[in-house]
Amino acid sequence: MKNKISLPAAIVIGAIIIGGAIYYKDKNSEISGEKTEPKKEVSYLVPENAHFLGNPDAEITMVEFSDTECPFCKRFHGTMKQIMDEYGKEGKVKWVYRHFPLDALHSKSRKEAEATECAAEQGGSEKFWEFTNRIYEITPSNNGLNPNELPKIAEFIGLDGARFEECLNSGKMASKVEKDYQAGIKAGVRGTPHTIIMNSKGDQSIVNGAQPYPNVKSAIDALLAK
Numbered sequence: 001m002k003n004k005i006s007l008p009a010a011i012v013i014g015a016i017i018i019g020g021a022i023y024y025k026d027k028n029s030e031i032s033g034e035k036t037e038p039k040k041e042v043s044y045l046v047p048e049n050a051h052f053l054g055n056p057d058a059e060i061t062m063v064e065f066s067d068t069e070c071p072f073c074k075r076f077h078g079t080m081k082q083i084m085d086e087y088g089k090e091g092k093v094k095w096v097y098r099h100f101p102l103d104a105l106h107s108k109s110r111k112e113a114e115a116t117e118c119a120a121e122q123g124g125s126e127k128f129w130e131f132t133n134r135i136y137e138i139t140p141s142n143n144g145l146n147p148n149e150l151p152k153i154a155e156f157i158g159l160d161g162a163r164f165e166e167c168l169n170s171g172k173m174a175s176k177v178e179k180d181y182q183a184g185i186k187a188g189v190r191g192t193p194h195t196i197i198m199n200s201k202g203d204q205s206i207v208n209g210a211q212p213y214p215n216v217k218s219a220i221d222a223l224l225a226k
Contacts, residue, residue, distance in 0.1 A: 042204075045183065050096050051128045051129065052095060053129065054084060054087075063196045066097060066192050067101050067192040067193075068145075069108055069139060070192045076193040079210065093220065097129075099180040100180065108143050109143075111147065115135075117176050118167035119157070121173070131154070194206070204223075205222065
């Protein structure tokens, strides 16, 4: 019959559909070369020293793995601010930020992550967030931020520039950044941004890439309703 499709043609069409689905999933994120399987345990996702915004006892915890030189992360940072403006003020969401530098794509991002931790060492979580926000504000992304800007950011947010540079040059924060990265590998993170949304009952939803605000809001509302 004319409407029948031959087996070889069906295989080709199926491959095209699958390929398109993979592209759609990853087009708003940048991908690491690591291939991993996600783990079931989740306690490692929010360590005691994790940087977070919002109510520590919020019903929803959002753990974002991010790279400061990833253009999709820069876009999603604004989306997360919107989320916190709504759900954070109501005490419903806690935003946990963790480092996942994609070294093969952005050789500068790991040192930038260390810089945010040096800011935290000197000024606590408040300065961590101020420094991180400022990086996303001024970086052109894709490895475009001049490293000389890092001490300037420190001074811009009111930190001791010399003390900051001493911390950054020492490399003392490298292990903390690597712990975040390894936690991401354990969680099955392959690209950035990658956000794990959890409610207090243990239900989870994964947001891959720089999804728009309505999509993230829907994921949160669905978990709040469970």
